[in-house]
Each structure stands twice: as structure tokens, then as C-alpha cells.
Amino acid sequence: MVNIIDGHNIADKLNIETKNRVDELKKKGILPGIVVILIGENPASVLYTRMKQQTAAKMGMHSVLKKFPEDVSQDEVLAAIQEYNEDPTVNAILVQLPLPKHLNQTEIIEAIDPKKDVDGFNSSNVGKLYNNEKGNYPVSCTSRGIMTLLHAYLDQLEGKNVTIIGRSILVSRPLQSLLINENATVTMVSLHTDNIDYYTKHADILVVAAGKPNLIKKEQVKPGATVIDVGINKINKHLVGDVDFDDVKEVAGFITPVPGGVGPMTIATLMQQTVDLTEWSLID
Amino acid sequence: MVNIIDGHNIADKLNIETKNRVDELKKKGILPGIVVILIGENPASVLYTRMKQQTAAKMGMHSVLKKFPEDVSQDEVLAAIQEYNEDPTVNAILVQLPLPKHLNQTEIIEAIDPKKDVDGFNSSNVGKLYNNEKGNYPVSCTSRGIMTLLHAYLDQLEGKNVTIIGRSILVSRPLQSLLINENATVTMVSLHTDNIDYYTKHADILVVAAGKPNLIKKEQVKPGATVIDVGINKINKHLVGDVDFDDVKEVAGFITPVPGGVGPMTIATLMQQTVDLTEWSLID
Numbered sequence: 001m002v003n004i005i006d007g008h009n010i011a012d013k014l015n016i017e018t019k020n021r022v023d024e025l026k027k028k029g030i031l032p033g034i035v036v037i038l039i040g041e042n043p044a045s046v047l048y049t050r051m052k053q054q055t056a057a058k059m060g061m062h063s064v065l066k067k068f069p070e071d072v073s074q075d076e077v078l079a080a081i082q083e084y085n086e087d088p089t090v091n092a093i094l095v096q097l098p099l100p101k102h103l104n105q106t107e108i109i110e111a112i113d114p115k116k117d118v119d120g121f122n123s124s125n126v127g128k129l130y131n132n133e134k135g136n137y138p139v140s141c142t143s144r145g146i147m148t149l150l151h152a153y154l155d156q157l158e159g160k161n162v163t164i165i166g167r168s169i170l171v172s173r174p175l176q177s178l179l180i181n182e183n184a185t186v187t188m189v190s191l192h193t194d195n196i197d198y199y200t201k202h203a204d205i206l207v208v209a210a211g212k213p214n215l216i217k218k219e220q221v222k223p224g225a226t227v228i229d230v231g232i233n234k235i236n237k238h239l240v241g242d243v244d245f246d247d248v249k250e251v252a253g254f255i256t257p258v259p260g261g262v263g264p265m266t267i268a269t270l271m272q273q274t275v276d277l278t279e280w281s282l283i284d
Numbered sequence: 285m286v287n288i289i290d291g292h293n294i295a296d297k298l299n300i301e302t303k304n305r306v307d308e309l310k311k312k313g314i315l316p317g318i319v320v321i322l323i324g325e326n327p328a329s330v331l332y333t334r335m336k337q338q339t340a341a342k343m344g345m346h347s348v349l350k351k352f353p354e355d356v357s358q359d360e361v362l363a364a365i366q367e368y369n370e371d372p373t374v375n376a377i378l379v380q381l382p383l384p385k386h387l388n389q390t391e392i393i394e395a396i397d398p399k400k401d402v403d404g405f406n407s408s409n410v411g412k413l414y415n416n417e418k419g420n421y422p423v424s425c426t427s428r429g430i431m432t433l434l435h436a437y438l439d440q441l442e443g444k445n446v447t448i449i450g451r452s453i454l455v456s457r458p459l460q461s462l463l464i465n466e467n468a469t470v471t472m473v474s475l476h477t478d479n480i481d482y483y484t485k486h487a488d489i490l491v492v493a494a495g496k497p498n499l500i501k502k503e504q505v506k507p508g509a510t511v512i513d514v515g516i517n518k519i520n521k522h523l524v525g526d527v528d529f530d531d532v533k534e535v536a537g538f539i540t541p542v543p544g545g546v547g548p549m550t551i552a553t554l555m556q557q558t559v560d561l562t563e564w565s566l567i568d
Contacts, residue, residue, distance in 0.1 A: 106417055123411030130414045130461075131407060131453045133390055159476045167464060169415045177414075180451060183476040185483075192443045192467040198486055199469075 002249040003153070005228075005256045010152050011145075011264035018271045019059050025278060026060065032278040033062035034092040034118065034270075035084050039077065039103070040070035045096045052094065055267050061274065062089055070100055077103065078111050085113040091281055092118035092274040097170065115281065118273050120144075120174065129174060132181045136280040138273050140174035145265025146228055147178050150205065153254050154226060158183040163199040165189055165216070165242070166209035171230055175207065196220075208242040216243045224253040230262050286533045287437070289512075289540045294436050295429075295548035302555045303343050309562060310344065316562040317346035318376040318402065318554075319368050323361065323387070324354035329380045336378065339551050345558065346373055354384050361387065362395050369397040375565055376402035376558040381454065399565065402557050404428075404458065413458060416465045420564045422557050424458035429549025430512055431462050434489065437538050438510060442467040447483040449473055449500070449526070450493035455514055459491065480504075492526040500527045508537040514546050 022032055034056045038049040049065055056063035066080065077095075084090045093116045099105050114122045120129070120138040128137045150157060162179050166172045167188045176186045187199045200206055200220040208216050209230035221227060231242030241258030249255050256262055306316055318340045322333040333349055340347035352361065361379075368374045377400045383389050398406045404413070404422040412421045434441060446463050450456045451472045460470045471483045484490055484504040492500050493514035505511060515526030525542030533539050540546055 106415075121415075123415060123417065124408040125411065126414050127407030127409065127411030130410050130457060131390075131405075133407065159478055161478075173414060180472065183474065185471065185473055185477040187469065187471040187483075188464065189469055190467065193469040194443055194445075199471075202482060 002252050003254045004249075005149055005153055005226075005254050005261055007149065007256060007261040007264045010149055011268035014148065014265075014268040014272055015055075015059070018268070018275055021275045021279075022060050025275070030278065030282070031062050031089070032092075032275050033064075033090045034094065034274045035064045035066055035090050037066045037068070037077070037080065037093070037095045039068045039072055039096070040100050042098070045098075049096045052267055052270060055271060056274065059271055061271075064090075071102075072100075074103055074107070077108055081108065081111045085111075085116060090116065091278040092116055094118050094270070116277060118270060118277060120273075121169065126169075126174065126177075129177045129181075132177075136276070138277060139178065140170060141269040141273060142171045142230065142262065142266045143175035143178055144273070145269040146171075146175055146207065146230070146262060147182075148269065149228065149256065149262070149265060150226070154205075157205075160184045160204040161202050162186045162205040162207065163189060163203035164207045164209065165196065165200070166211070166230070168209060171209050172207070179205075210242045212242055213240050214242070214244040216248060218244075218247045218251045221248055221251050223251045225251075226254040227252045227256065228262060229256050229258050232258060232263065286536050287538045288533075289433055289437055289510075289538050289545055291433060291540060291545040291548045294433055295552035298432065298549075298552045298556055299339075299343070302552070302559055305559045305563075306344050309559070314562065314566070315346050315373070316376070316559050317348075317371075317374045318378065318558045319348045319350055319374050321350045321352070321361070321364065321377070321379045323352045323356055323380070324384050326382070329382075333380045336551055336554060339555060340558065343555055345555075348374075355386075358387055358391070361392055365392065365395045369395075369400060374400065375562040376400055378402050378554070400561060402554060402561060404557075405453065410453075410458065410461075413461045413465070416461075420560070422561060423462065424454060425553040425557060426455045426514065426546065426550045427459035427462055428557070429553040430455075430459055430491065430514070430546060431466075432553065433512065433540065433546070433549060434510070438489075441489075444468045444488040445486050446470045446489040446491065447473060447487035448491040448493065449480065449484070450495070450514070452493060455493050456491070463489075494526045496526055497524050498526070498528040500532060502528075502531045502535045505532055505535050507535045509535075510538040511536045511540065512546060513540050513542050516542060516547065 036049045036053045053065040084093050109121045114124045120140045125137045162184045164172045179186045189196050205226045207228045213233035229241035229243040320333045320337045337349040368377050377396050393405045398408045404424045409421045446468045448456045463470045489510045491512045497517035513525035513527040
């Protein structure tokens with residue numbers, strides 16, 4: 001029988017833990033601070049940034065939502081980041097993606113101080129993760145959130161065959177690094193892969209981050225596999241994932257629903273990592 | 285019929301090209317400079333560093349072999365790197381690995397200016413590669429050398445299924461990044477993988493970097509596959525690879541011999557990349 005992975009439950013537990021850590025820091029006179037930068041008015045971005053800013057505020061953190069108009073210049077964004085890099089009340093800086101096309105996303109991400117790069121996208125943090133360096137550094141919140149889900153439901157990841165559909169730098173690639181560093185065997189497949197099923201059918205853990213509604217059917221899934229659905233697609237006002245949930249739950253061992261699976265973990269991990277960055281800044 | 289990949293031939297061609305680029309730079313009054321740092325007296329390291337330093341000198345570059353005793357302190361090494369980072373006659377800094385155990389290898393690699401990091405191991409260069417960033421940055425010489433071999437013998441890498449045995453940060457991981465960025469589908473397998481053959485038999489390109497002599501036999505190889513052997517093992521004074529060459533050549537389409545396959549590409553790529561770094565420093 002399939003087990004539904006309860007992202008809300010795991011996220012709630014993590015949030016309680018994080019809130020406790022915030023309280024402990026505040027007792028010592030330390031206030032974790034996060035700045036969320038929103039550029040333009042993409043409805044999803046407006047929604048996500050508001051949720052992020054409000055969740056941090058509710059946890060008692062110093063939480064700023066900095067808005068720029070759609071036509072802001074590259075230099076203005078870089079100047080603001082530079083200011084927050086130097087601002088001791090700010091421990092975490094997040095630039096909501098995607099950015100308007102006239103902006104250079106790579107340059108903006110690279111401008112964030114790696115020690116305040118709460119999304120973990122800065123190349124030096126990515127490189128440390130890929131090289132499995134010891135020490136403290138942030139990683140992609142969604143990827144780390146998926147790892148928290150996996151650890152909550154599976155005894156170990158070592159030796160597991162993992163197939164990731166999609167190879168984005170925001171989720172798939174950092175997740176691949178995290179899994180490899182825990183001794184899983186990982187294949188990232190893409191639309192260039194000629195026989196995706198060869199990899200999906202062998203996967204003990206199947207992660208789908210393709211952005212295509214109901215792409216994955218039960219015939220493609222190994223019986224008993226853990227299926228993690230990163231997709232968020234809107235169809236007739238309903239949210240659906242990249243996995244055909246009702247079909248795949250007949251064969252999967254564990255499966256995340258959409259909504260209520262991976263989604264809640266992203267913001268919970270963002271909060272967790274803001275506190276991490278604050279604590280790490282004290283021991284540097 | 286199998287085709288033997290001729291690493292010496294490809295390396296020679298690359299070296300001629302690199303030598304021409306050095307000559308062109310010298311006409312403009314620019315002398316590419318490389319420092320090779322050797323710590324201790326590991327016989328293989330002594331051999332490799334001498335070959336690197338001498339090849340660079342033969343090409344007309346400014347080429348320094350800086351030796352430290354086995355018991356050098358971390359601070360002395362870091363101070364030397366800092367000096368070379370600031371030295372305008374030095375475009376490329378290489379620290380020969382492995383290091384004596386009392387030294388912190390990560391800290392030493394991270395101390396090299398990313399713009400002079402000719403081995404491409406600095407986390408910021410690794411992260412740029414993994415994120416497929418545009419622009420100029422160095423990458424692992426052996427990995428890039430393998431890509432040069434593949435491009436010399438195969439029309440395209442897009443859509444190819446690749447299995448890499450081994451997951452070192454020096455070769456396997458950067459090679460994985462390079463291949464993914466060219467739209468190949470890559471699985472890195474390790475000793476934690478329960479059924480390695482599932483991945484090797486599906487591989488259009490099989491890269492073996494396991495450090496185990498004659499590990500791979502023909503039953504594990506897809507007929508017609510391209511087999512790249514990164515292993516260098518000494519058995520009874522003979523060098524052998526990680527692939528059982530005489531056995532596997534019966535089924536492979538292309539195969540690298542050991543010696544004479546990947547080996548010559550590493551130093552040739554080091555020379556190429558030293559000139560790259562020199563040219564990039566002019567346009568920054």
C-alpha cells in the first residue's frame with residue numbers, strides 16, 4: 001500500500017525547530033535577518049516573496065521585502081545587493097527568480113556574498129557542494145527540503161538508484177550533488193535522453209522536476225519506489241504535479257502529493273537556512 | 285572493428301596549436317607563466333611536476349617548479365600561493381596532488397586565485413561549470429582532455445548515455461558536468477552502486493576511473509561503445525588501465541589504450557589552459 005508523504009507535517013516540525021532556534025538566538029541578543037528581493041510583478045513571484053517575507057516575520061526574524069519595478073537597471077539591483085552584503089542586520093539575501101529578461105541573472109546571483117546566499121546558488125557554494133567539501137555553506141532550499149523529506153521516510157539513501165527528470169540549476173543539479181554525497185547513484189535525465197524509461201524503471205527514488213503536468217505514469221515506475229514530485233502546474237484552476245498521482249500511487253511505495261508535498265519544504269528550509277547562516281556568521 | 289583512440293596524436297596536435305598561441309602572445313610582448321608547486325617527494329608527483337614544468341618551458345613559457353619539503357607548514361604554502369596570486373608574471377598556479385596528510389588540501393586549493401586556478405578545482409570554478417555558466421573559467425585538465433578526445437572521434441555527445449565509474453572531484457565530477465552541459469545523460473557509479481552492469485551495459489560512452497587494474501570486462505560493455513580508460517596502474521613494472529584492454533577491444537567501437545590514451549591529454553590540456561588563462565587575463 002502506498003504511503004503519502006506529508007510535506008506539511010514535516011515542514012511544520014521543521015518550522016517549530018527553527019522558531020525555537022530563533023528564540024534562542026534572540027535571548028542572546030541576536031536577531032536573524034532576511035531580505036527578499038522582488039523585481040517586477042510576476043504573480044507567482046509576488047505570492048512566493050510575500051509568503052517568504054511573512055513566514056520569516058512570524059518566526060520573529062528581521063524580515064524585509066525589497067521591491068523593484070520591472071524595468072529596474074542591473075546597476076540598481078547590484079547596488080542594493082552590495083548594501084545588504086555590508087549590512088550587519090542582514091544574514092540572508094534572496095533574489096526571487098526568474099528575473100526580467102533585461103537583467104543578467106548570473107551576475108546578480110554571483111554578487112550576493114556567499115555567506116548570505118540563502119538560496120545557495122552562488123558558484124562558490126555550488127562548487128563546495130559538488131566537491132562535497134566539509135564545513136558550513138548554504139544549498140538550494142528546495143533540494144535540501146527534498147532531502148529532509150527523504151530522510152523522514154527512508155532509512156538510508158546509500159546505494160539507492162535515483163533518477164531525476166530535469167536538470168535545472170535551481171533544484172535538479174544541487175539535489176544530484178546532495179544525493180551523490182550520500183552515496184546514492186544518480187542519473188539526471190532530460191529531453192535529450194533517448195530512453196527515459198530505462199532510468200525511471202530502475203529508480204528506487206524517482207524525482208520529477210520536468211514542469212510537464214502528469215508526465216509520469218505507473219508503467220514507468222518501479223514497484224515500491226519513492227516518488228518525489230517537484231512539479232507545480234495549474235490546470236483549470238487546480239494545481240497538479242508532473243506525476244500522474246492517482247495512476248502512480250498504485251505502484252509507488254511513497255509518493256508526494258501536489259500540493260502538500262515538496263512545496264511546504266521550500267519555505268521551511270529557507271527559514272532553517274536563514275538561521276543557519278546567522279549561526280555560522282557567529283563562529284566565523 | 286575496434287578503433288584505438290590515439291591520445292598521443294591528439295595531444296601532439298593540441299600542443300602544436302598551443303605552441304603557436306604562445307608564439308603569437310610573445311610577439312605582442314606577453315609571456316604566459318606557470319608555477320607548478322611540488323610538496324614532498326612522492327615519486328609519481330616528482331615525475332609529473334617535472335614533466336609539466338619541462339613541457340611548459342619547451343613551449344617557451346615562463347615555467348617555475350617550486351619545491352617544498354614534505355613537512356612544510358600550511359601557512360608557508362598559503363603564503364607562497366598568495367605571492368604567486370599577486371605576481372603578474374604568473375598566469376597559472378598548479379599544486380600537485382595528493383598533498384601530505386598534515387596539510388589542508390581544500391584550503392590550499394581555495395587559496396589559489398580562481399583566475400589562475402589552472403586545474404579548475406577552486407569551488408567557484410567548479411560551481412560555474414556545474415551551473416553551466418557562460419564566460420571563461422578553467423576546468424579539470426584531465427576531464428577537458430577527455431572531452432577533446434571524445435570530440436575528435438565522435439560526431440556529437442548530445443543524447444549519448446554515459447556511465448562514469450568513479451566519482452572523484454579531480455576527474456569524474458567535472459567530466460560529468462562537461463558531459464551534462466553538452467546534453468549527454470550521465471550516471472556516475474561507485475562502489476556503493478548495487479548493480480553497476482545495469483549502467484555500464486547501457487553506456488554509449490563508458491569512462492572508467494576506478495583505480496582498479498583490469499576491472500572492466502567485455503561482458504559489461506555495450507557493443508560499439510566508446511571506452512575511455514582513466515586508470516594508470518603498475519603491475520610487474522607494466523602500466524595497465526582499469527579496463528581489460530585485450531578483452532574489451534573485441535566489443536568496443538573506440539577504446540583508449542593505457543598508456544597512450546588519456547595520459548598525454550592531461551599535460552597537453554594543462555598547457556592549453558595556461559595559455560587560455562593568459563589570454564583571458566588580457567580581456568578582463
